[in-house]
Amino acid sequence: MTRIANIRGFEFLDSRGNPTLGVDVELDNGCTGSAMVPSGASVGTFEALEVRDQDPNRYHGKGVLGSIRDIRNEFEPPLKKLADPDQSEVDSLLQHIDGSPDKARLGANTALGVSLAFARARAKDLNLPLYRYINTLCDFSDEMRMPVPMFNLLNGGAHANNCIDLQEFMVVPVGTLDIASAVRCGSEIFHCLKNLMDSIGFSTSVGDEGGFAPDLRSDSDALDLLSEAVIEAEYDLGTDVAFALDCAASEFFNSGRYVLQGQNRTLDAKGLIDYLESLIERFPIVSLEDGLNDQDWNSWQELTARLGDRVQLVGDDLFVTNEKFLNKGIESKVANAILIKLNQIGTLTETLEVMAEAKKAGYNTVVSHRSGDTEDPFIADLAVGACAGQIKTGSVCRSERTSKYNRLIRIEAEAGLTNFRGVREFD
Numbered sequence: 001m002t003r004i005a006n007i008r009g010f011e012f013l014d015s016r017g018n019p020t021l022g023v024d025v026e027l028d029n030g031c032t033g034s035a036m037v038p039s040g041a042s043v044g045t046f047e048a049l050e051v052r053d054q055d056p057n058r059y060h061g062k063g064v065l066g067s068i069r070d071i072r073n074e075f076e077p078p079l080k081k082l083a084d085p086d087q088s089e090v091d092s093l094l095q096h097i098d099g100s101p102d103k104a105r106l107g108a109n110t111a112l113g114v115s116l117a118f119a120r121a122r123a124k125d126l127n128l129p130l131y132r133y134i135n136t137l138c139d140f141s142d143e144m145r146m147p148v149p150m151f152n153l154l155n156g157g158a159h160a161n162n163c164i165d166l167q168e169f170m171v172v173p174v175g176t177l178d179i180a181s182a183v184r185c186g187s188e189i190f191h192c193l194k195n196l197m198d199s200i201g202f203s204t205s206v207g208d209e210g211g212f213a214p215d216l217r218s219d220s221d222a223l224d225l226l227s228e229a230v231i232e233a234e235y236d237l238g239t240d241v242a243f244a245l246d247c248a249a250s251e252f253f254n255s256g257r258y259v260l261q262g263q264n265r266t267l268d269a270k271g272l273i274d275y276l277e278s279l280i281e282r283f284p285i286v287s288l289e290d291g292l293n294d295q296d297w298n299s300w301q302e303l304t305a306r307l308g309d310r311v312q313l314v315g316d317d318l319f320v321t322n323e324k325f326l327n328k329g330i331e332s333k334v335a336n337a338i339l340i341k342l343n344q345i346g347t348l349t350e351t352l353e354v355m356a357e358a359k360k361a362g363y364n365t366v367v368s369h370r371s372g373d374t375e376d377p378f379i380a381d382l383a384v385g386a387c388a389g390q391i392k393t394g395s396v397c398r399s400e401r402t403s404k405y406n407r408l409i410r411i412e413a414e415a416g417l418t419n420f421r422g423v424r425e426f427d
């Protein structure tokens with residue numbers, strides 16, 4: 001019989017230089033697992049809560065010593081009592097001990113660290129690579145496949161200090177046949193974009209997710225520049241490479257209106273949908289995330305009715321990786337895809353349940369990093385093991401982003417998965 005022998009928390013640093021929780025789990029047969037927790041900046045209103053110390057004398061109030069204490073005092077004693085614990089038993093005990101619907105008491109970050117570290121220890125115990133272990137937990141019969149990456153090369157909104165209103169401008173290598181070629185494609189476009197920006201006189205320093213944040217005047221200027229970089233890199237725009245946008249519209253929603261500061265325009269929901277439609281007509285955009293505010297459900301219905309059969313409409317802040325909001329979306333015909341962020345819900349089991357629900361309803365799933373992330377590549381294994389189909393994990397530089405791509409390249413070689421779906425993802 002196996003038991004959890006020891007759980008230990010650490011106060012590590014994330015990619016923004018803020019403290020974040022790291023957790024080690026050790027089983028009594030010597031198998032160990034570690035994980036680190038990411039942190040968002042444009043956080044959805046209904047995400048499970050991240051708990052920090054709020055002690056102004058340490059790390060500007062952002063320390064996580066309280067989480068480490070809670071792991072020791074609240075989580076470890078009952079978890080150690082479980083005989084032969086499996087993932088769902090551990091995760092439901094974590095939920096039960098916290099006791100609040102949004103993990104406000106002990107924090108989604110605290111629960112997640114333990115959940116993911118246990119997953120790694122258990123995978124080792126079962127002698128499985130993490131993605132195969134995750135696959136054994138899935139309640140659906142899709143074949144494991146490599147996810148199509150979305151590379152976030154140009155940034156605006158809450159992730160940049162420029163005049164661009166939309167948050168992320170991503171390139172999607174829809175025409176490539178495997179992850180290694182997809183990563184090469186992203187990198188070649190990234191470097192062509194850098195040279196182009198250099199020649200125009202823009203700063204080429206990168207932001208939180210490794211994308212550039214030049215002082216462009218508008219969203220379409222950003223898409224024009226990206227188009228030029230794709231052509232410069234000798235890829236065929238629309239066939240080899242398409243675009244995806246994360247509008248993060250909740251960030252520029254104010255008193256019922258959408259304030260596009262960069263363009264000096266204020267739009268109602270219909271005006272914003274018209275605007276997004278005009279971008280889709282001009283550029284090969286295959287995916288639109290958070291096109292409207294996360295509480296503007298009626299307008300989301302209109303957006304879906306108008307554009308849902310032309311592009312993938314992804315709910316991030318809208319669904320917050322939560323079955324309750326996803327089901328509301330499915331019932332009211334809102335969006336057709338869900339962004340999956342582990343720390344929006346707080347355990348691996350709950351995350352896989354949401355993914356199963358989405359698949360059942362025919363919604364696409366896109367596994368995602370957070371803008372504040374770590375070198376932990378867990379989401380690469382999650383995307384493969386849970387057959388997500390797509391992954392978004394930033395640009396092609398900064399180690400907390402490349403750790404995910406590099407892990408995917410290793411998984412592809414190791415598992416011999418050849419069913420990369422490229423353009424079929426967006427059919």
Ligand code: PGA
Binds near residue numbers: 041043368372
């Ligand atoms: P966040 O951004 O991690 O800052 O929330 C990512 C996203 O909005 O998709």
Ligand code: ZN
Binds near residue numbers: 246248289316317339
């Ligand atoms: Zn988003």
